[in-house]
Amino acid sequence: MTPSLLILTGAGISAESGLGTFRDTDGIWSQFDWQKLATPEGFAEDPVMVHAFYNARRKGLLDAQPNAAHTALATLEAAWVRSGGEFLLVTQNIDDLHARAGSERLIHMHGELLRARCAACGDLTACTADLSIAMSCQACGREGRLRPHVVWFGEMPMGMEEIFERLSRTTHFAAIGTSGAVWPAAGFAEEAARAGAETWELSLEAGESGHNFHHTLYGKATATVPDWCETVIARAFAA
Structure with missing residues (x-):
């Protein structure tokens, strides 16, 4: 059987790049109301407030840089594929740090902050500047329908x-x-x-689905991920 590696990443891998987590006790949703800022209903009710929230996060992302964990995963991908294996990185993060680190086989299951989507026609465009309700879609011309290309609560990943x-x-x-x-x-x-996969959990502490993992490594991502990447490919292709 061809070795096939699927990696899922969450906010913890980008925390050391200065990007906030969501569900920690001091995370983003402890400071802001997700129902107002991360739902289609919240956007319909107050798009100005929603745009201001995501505009601030976009600026923070543009100032951030990939860390050692992002770089290690990109290196692992190249080595894994070079050895004949299948590789897929699935991230719940809306930042672009994996891509900037060099990851290529990547799915953003919760969308991408540096893209905008027209709620009227679905057109996607790159977006590094602020969005506002005064802007028009370049594809269909509708005004006030541009939104961050992110998955909000109640939407399908x-x-x-x-x-x-x-x-x-x-x-x-x-x-x-x-x-x-x-x-x-x-x-x-x-x-x-x-x-039948061998499974690992790499996190600061045990998650809610920890019973599903064969191996656990606890600590900061920049410490655990590079070491794990160096050993996993050797084990997978030892034969």
Whole structure:
């Protein structure tokens, strides 16, 4: 069987790049009301406030840089594929730090902050500047319909068909920097284990789905991920 590695990342991998987590006691949703800022209903009620929130986060992202964990995963991807394996990185993060570090086989299941989507026609465009209700879609011309290309509460995550297809035949699975509290990603480890995959959890502390993992590594991502990347490929292709 061809070794197939699927890695899931969450906010914990970008925390050391200065980007806030969401569900920690001091995370973003302890400071802001997600119902007003991260739902289609909240955007419809007060798009100015929602744009201001995401504009501030976009500026923070543009100032951030990939850390050693992002770089290690990009290096692992190249080595894994070079050795003949299948690789997929699925991130719950809306930042672009994996891509900037060099990751290529990547699915942003919760969208991308540096893209804008027209709620009227669905057109996608790159976005590094502020969005506002005064802006018009370049494709359809509608004003006030541009929104961040992110998945809000109540919306369907992206790439799910491909993700579950890969989970059904993965031989190696790792969850990095994620609490295991957000569905459907919280069920990925169980799906991988059901397929017979060897599973790892790399996080600051045990997540809510820790019973689904064969191995656990606790600590900061910049410390645990590079060391794990160096050993996992040697084990997978030892024969």
